[in-house]
């Protein structure tokens with residue numbers, strides 16, 4: 001699965017390059033440099049949303065999951081499972097904790113009324129529903145779900161929310177902003193994390209061949225991989241020499257094989273969301289069963305039963321299809337038939 005992900009993403013680099021060229025066009029820079037990728041893609045639009053409104057939007061977005069799911073999710077809001085607002089002395093961030101096996105999950109948020117807060121609320125609610133159903137269905141020893149599937153239910157909810165918002169928003173600029181943040185997310189989660197995963201894989205291969213792992217050797221390897229991903233030789237993005245040292249500050253590289261799970265969680269939940277949104281009741285049923293399966297099987301088998309086989313190319317293919325659809329929509333909104341050079 002690991003090498004399939006790396007190979008698959010390499011096959012889809014032209015889709016990534018399409019994104020980079022779109023970014024260059026939107027930023028109006030004559031030459032796209034690696035550091036340009038850290039500037040916002042679209043001027044941020046102030047999509048504000050009070051919590052009551054967010055609850056309504058999220059509940060509508062999650063409608064495809066059926067009445068029982070909706071009833072439980074409503075309890076999270078009405079029965080005080082959520083500490084919603086920032087407060088004196090309260091920690092930052094957001095999480096859901098499903099550890100109280102025979103009570104219900106608890107959520108901590110710092111809701112500030114922005115679109116990102118609504119999306120975080122939908123994300124944490126995904127964790128909560130996963131824990132709720134697993135705790136309810138499984139005996140204690142198999143109730144908690146493994147890391148590999150931990151971010152599936154949460155990012156699944158984000159996907160449903162963004163789909164619902166795009167169907168409701170009529171104005172061009174908030175739409176463009178939402179589509180832009182979707183693309184940023186997929187760039188950071190699928191392409192960048194797989195780029196990291198490939199680097200990690202090659203380090204281990206070098207070690208297996210007894211090749212020395214010096215700073216220089218790692219820098220050269222990192223630069224080669226980064227230039228391949230960002231299309232340096234194809235004139236897509238200029239990856240300057242200093243980027244060779246970027247690996248040194250990524251903490252994950254000092255442990256082994258973690259980052260690929262960001263990419264696989266994303267493609268798994270994208271594929272599952274595509275199937276549920278296509279309106280197949282069997283797909284929804286399988287997904288709900290997965291939410292109740294906790295850690296009762298190996299992660300790959302849990303996902304297979306949910307309707308997505310991570311040992312095939314399908315999840316990545318579906319994710320790439322969606323990414324291209326998003327770029328089609330953005331190009332339409334941006335208007336004109338201005339050239340997408342080299343496509």
Ligand SMILES: [Zn+2]
Nearest residue numbers: 123127151154
């Ligand atoms: Zn999460």
